[in-house]
Amino acid sequence: DWTSDVFIDATIDELKQKLGDDKVVMGLSGGVDSSVAATLIHRAIGDNLVCVFVDNGLLRKHEYEEVLDSYKHLGLNVIGVDAKQRFYDALAGKSDPEDKRKAIGNTFIEVFDDEAHKIQGVKWLGQGTIYPDVIESVSVNGPSATIKSHHNVGGLPDFMKLKVVEPLNTLFKDGVREVGRALQIPEIIIGRHPFPGPGLAIRVLGEVTPEKVSILQEVDHIFIQGLKDDNLYDEVWQAGAILLPVQSVGVMGDERTYEQVVALRAVTSVDGMTADWVHLPYEFLGKISNEIINKVKGVNRVVYDISSKPPATIEWE
Numbered sequence: 373d374w375t376s377d378v379f380i381d382a383t384i385d386e387l388k389q390k391l392g393d394d395k396v397v398m399g400l401s402g403g404v405d406s407s408v409a410a411t412l413i414h415r416a417i418g419d420n421l422v423c424v425f426v427d428n429g430l431l432r433k434h435e436y437e438e439v440l441d442s443y444k445h446l447g448l449n450v451i452g453v454d455a456k457q458r459f460y461d462a463l464a465g466k467s468d469p470e471d472k473r474k475a476i477g478n479t480f481i482e483v484f485d486d487e488a489h490k491i492q493g494v495k496w497l498g499q500g501t502i503y504p505d506v507i508e509s510v511s512v513n514g515p516s517a518t519i520k521s522h523h524n525v526g527g528l529p530d531f532m533k534l535k536v537v538e539p540l541n542t543l544f545k546d547g548v549r550e551v552g553r554a555l556q557i558p559e560i561i562i563g564r565h566p567f568p569g570p571g572l573a574i575r576v577l578g579e580v581t582p583e584k585v586s587i588l589q590e591v592d593h594i595f596i597q598g599l600k601d602d603n604l605y606d607e608v609w610q611a612g613a614i615l616l617p618v619q620s621v622g623v624m625g626d627e628r629t630y631e632q633v634v635a636l637r638a639v640t641s642v643d644g645m646t647a648d649w650v651h652l653p654y655e656f657l658g659k660i661s662n663e664i665i666n667k668v669k670g671v672n673r674v675v676y677d678i679s680s681k682p683p684a685t686i687e688w689e
């Protein structure tokens with residue numbers, strides 16, 4: 373029978389054998405998979421694992437600092453890289469969703485490669501690939517690949533020439549969470565909602581600017597913090613806010629305003645392939661809407677997305 377303790381012991385032994393005294397470099401995303409994979413590799417080879425965590429300027433409010441802190445508490449040898457401006461520059465002038473994803477993916481590879489080159493004698497690339505990612509990337513020529521280029525499996529640039537180590541590639545998400553809890557990775561990482569690699573860039577519809585990201589971070593923070601405060605966070609599979617490229621008329625005192633609209637989205641799902649919108653309490657939605665409009669300058673209207681997947685997707689881009 374599978375237990376997380378047996379899996380952990382067997383995997384650490386296997387990693388020790390496979391990696392010996394070799395060095396491994398690994399990009400961390402703040403998500404569950406890469407964090408658990410890194411912790412396992414670290415248990416096997418210690419500081420011969422060098423982790424890289426990139427601030428792409430598209431993370432949630434305070435996320436970079438909080439996650440970097442958690443990694444340091446876990447004892448991981450982690451390098452934080454502030455690459456915000458490189459990502460904003462790469463995104464400037466781009467409004468097509470796939471162009472935006474490509475710009476972000478390419479910039480990540482450049483930034484990561486710069487860091488990897490600084491590490492002497494690195495032989496392996498660690499990855500948080502889980503079993504469903506393996507399945508998905510097998511059918512790369514199938515229709516799903518043309519819908520969205522989600523994952524980076526096998527997308528390794530030639531110049532990196534590293535062998536790949538993926539300790540979680542036989543597990544489903546639940547197994548990864550169980551292993552993560554057994555490894556005592558903090559709940560702020562393990563219980564975290566899924567978050568797309570391109571981050572807030574695909575929730576700022578159209579062209580991304582630092583100003584728009586900053587507005588969305590404030591809105592998103594109010595929504596997510598509200599879910600946590602009202603014990604709704606764990607009942608939701610994924611939640612977030614979307615900054616729409618729409619302005620609408622409002623009133624403030626005697627003045628007319630003409631400001632941005634944001635949409636809130638919260639879904640339940642098992643694997644992201646299908647999803648239902650969550651019937652959040654009206655009182656909660658009302659409270660969050662008021663808070664957003666009162667506190668976030670530039671936003672005068674909040675709507676709630678009540679579409680399920682399919683036919684709508686979870687993200688709007």
Ligand code: XMP
Pocket residue numbers: 473520521522523566567568569570610644645681684685686687688689
């Ligand atoms: P959709 O919008 O296709 O999203 O219903 C399904 C799940 O995938 C996430 N998602 C992405 N994750 N890179 C990622 O790493 C992406 O480009 C991307 N696009 C969507 C989405 O957040 C949801 O969990």
